[in-house]
Amino acid sequence: MLNLETAFYTLSLMRVRGVGSIIGKRLVDFFSSAKEVFMADRVKIEQVAGRFVSENIKKFDKWSSVEESLKLSLKLGHKFVCYEEKDKYPELLLKIPDPPLCLFFKGNLEPNVLSVAVVGTRRPSSYGVEVTRIFTKALSSIGICITSGLALGLDTIAHKTCVEVSGKTYAVLGSSLENIFPYENKNLTDAILKKNGAILSEFPPGTLPSVENFPRRNRIIAGISKAVLVVEAPEKSGALITAQIASEYGRDVFAVPGNIFSKTSKGTNKLIKDGALVAETPDDVISRIIPTLSVKQNPQQIGLISPYVNIIKKSDMSKEEEIILSNLDTEKALHIDDIIKRTSLPPQDVISTLISLEIKGMVIEQTTGYYRKPEPS
Numbered sequence: 049m050l051n052l053e054t055a056f057y058t059l060s061l062m063r064v065r066g067v068g069s070i071i072g073k074r075l076v077d078f079f080s081s082a083k084e085v086f087m088a089d090r091v092k093i094e095q096v097a098g099r100f101v102s103e104n105i106k107k108f109d110k111w112s113s114v115e116e117s118l119k120l121s122l123k124l125g126h127k128f129v130c131y132e133e134k135d136k137y138p139e140l141l142l143k144i145p146d147p148p149l150c151l152f153f154k155g156n157l158e159p160n161v162l163s164v165a166v167v168g169t170r171r172p173s174s175y176g177v178e179v180t181r182i183f184t185k186a187l188s189s190i191g192i193c194i195t196s197g198l199a200l201g202l203d204t205i206a207h208k209t210c211v212e213v214s215g216k217t218y219a220v221l222g223s224s225l226e227n228i229f230p231y232e233n234k235n236l237t238d239a240i241l242k243k244n245g246a247i248l249s250e251f252p253p254g255t256l257p258s259v260e261n262f263p264r265r266n267r268i269i270a271g272i273s274k275a276v277l278v279v280e281a282p283e284k285s286g287a288l289i290t291a292q293i294a295s296e297y298g299r300d301v302f303a304v305p306g307n308i309f310s311k312t313s314k315g316t317n318k319l320i321k322d323g324a325l326v327a328e329t330p331d332d333v334i335s336r337i338i339p340t341l342s343v344k345q346n347p348q349q350i351g352l353i354s355p356y357v358n359i360i361k362k363s364d365m366s367k368e369e370e371i372i373l374s375n376l377d378t379e380k381a382l383h384i385d386d387i388i389k390r391t392s393l394p395p396q397d398v399i400s401t402l403i404s405l406e407i408k409g410m411v412i413e414q415t416t417g418y419y420r421k422p423e424p425s
Contacts, residue, residue, distance in 0.1 A: 057082035058130040060114045066101040069146035120253045126152045144271040148250035155246030163193040165273040167287040168202030168280045176280030180205045186330030188215025211239045221249040222261035229257035270294035277302045281315035302327040307400045368401040381418035
């Protein structure tokens with residue numbers, strides 16, 4: 049049941065000049081609720097948050113504006129949960145230093161859900177798309193919620209893949225819930241809600257997407273997740289900002305290694321050099337965040353005869369993958385130079401495609417540079 053009084057005072061506190069997430073958290077923690085902050089003695093508030101904030105709280109007069117905003121939220125069908133509602137608020141977000149004082153959401157937002165953020169470039173390669181689909185399907189198949197930012201590119205691929213396999217996914221917005229951005233993903237948000245997922249934002253009704261909103265959105269993606277997986281990202285990327293924030297929050301950061309010649313893998317490869325965990329298969333992520341469950345050891349637990357291989361259908365394969373697979377067998381391994389000659393594909397395409405196929409479990413590197421198909425299971 050919605051606690052309108054809690055929401056009213058929380059939204060009011062968010063309107064006070066000088067009160068951001070850090071100061072707001074400090075005030076609510078000290079006085080136990082947003083309402084009690086407004087009821088508190090000026091001197092006490094000053095001791096907690098300084099004179100500037102104390103004076104602004106005591107002269108706050110935008111009550112009618114907050115009331116109108118709250119009414120609009122209800123009219124638009126928004127739900128909300130406030131930081132002080134510890135039993136309903138996402139558990140991991142409670143632990144970050146700058147949690148949103150109020151989260152607006154639609155759908156099913158669970159306080160204790162196990163989530164992994166999957167993020168990446170807006171302009172992915174076919175390799176990035178395939179890897180995102182593989183990891184997302186594997187993680188979703190064991191009940192892990194996939195969180196991302198609804199951006200075009202790999203965020204969209206992650207959300208769509210969850211919808212396709214009826215997995216749970218959270219889309220975190222850099223705008224208010226009624227201002228879906230990008231607009232092209234409006235139908236996707238509807239599909240997310242139908243599959244028991246949620247869309248969420250800390251921005252009240254009427255907030256349009258803007259550049260300064262997205263780093264704030266990224267901290268929610270990082271904060272609500274047990275780990276962050278960066279699939280493919282250039283050196284300057286919002287995904288790397290999310291990874292940096294996650295690291296500061298003490299979350300595990302995984303990066304998928306990519307083609308050294310690809311600009312869209314420069315960022316992920318640098319993350320690995322800087323200490324990020326390497327994610328070559330979904331099991332690298334799963335075994336870290338759920339030590340008691342390893343897909344490689346327990347494939348039957350997620351209904352797979354052979355890990356990862358059966359996650360991808362033949363129709364999901366690229367033309368390059370089909371060409372390379374048609375030239376390999378299970379007995380004799382081929383050197384990469386011979387594969388290039390036989391397929392007549394550009395060397396960089398063969399390299400990236402072999403990496404993709406190896407991640408999927410469809411080829412094995414028997415010795416350095418020599419590849420074959422795995423034995424049938």
